[in-house]
Amino acid sequence: MPPRPRSHGWPSHRLAVGCAVLCLGLSVACLGEVWGKWDFASILSAAQSRYGALGPGQERIRAWSQLLEANDSQPERAQLEAVNRFFNQQLSFQDDTRIWRQADYWATPVEALIKGAADCEDYAIAKYISLRRLGVPSEKLRITYVKALRQNQAHMVLTYYASAEAEPLVLDNLIGDIRPASQRADLLPVYAFNAEGLYLPGAGGDRRTGDSKKLSRWQDLLNKMRAEGFAVGQG
Secondary structure, X not given: OOOOOOOOOOOOOOOOOXXXXXXXXXXXXXXXXXXXXXXXXXXHHHHHHHHOOOOOHHHHHHHHHHHHHXXXXXXXXXXXXXXXXXXXXXXXXXXXXXXXXXXXXXXXXHXXXXXXXXXXXXXXXXXXXXXXXXXXXXXXXXXXXXXXXXXXXXXXXXXXXXOOOOOOEEEOOOOOOOEEHHHOOOEEEEEEEEOOEEEEOOOOOOEEEEOOOOOHHHHHHHHHHHHOOOOOOOO
């Protein structure tokens, strides 16, 4: 197994990231400290107006609402487990060309639940959004772009840091249980982002390399969520 960083558990070598970062586009806005309550009756009504008949997706969205309500006051680790399990069970993996007829599409949680299908970034986004709604601070969460070595392809996961120096836990759709990064030698980190910035892996731990206000796909996704009726503020 490759040597891991002193504090964060990822392999110390990394892939070239310039093109990968640039292809994401422009702008992540700062995330609010605590997200407000969401009115799922209004959200369902807006979804029907926006997307048409929801079919089984309506029950999946209601189940999401119930998940958030049931875990609102739970410890963070219990919230991680519940959210990770929910989306891994509710969504089947399919690539964007099959779901959306596009090469790369970032779906909102509502869009993914309506389809009942998701690409890897949609799993990571839905888990991130849910945990932010449950009150997990953005600095503890990173949407992390990796290379899945066994599949030899780009992949995205959600990582959770209990503290700034903690080894991250990996929430993934490839492996159902949450594992420390040091137990995921099948994943090679490329970069990560959250509200605070962009991060590159290194031998001494992840280092912040830029402002996350340069990822437009995230801003576009937040705008879609606002149109769906979610009070997400600046994210």
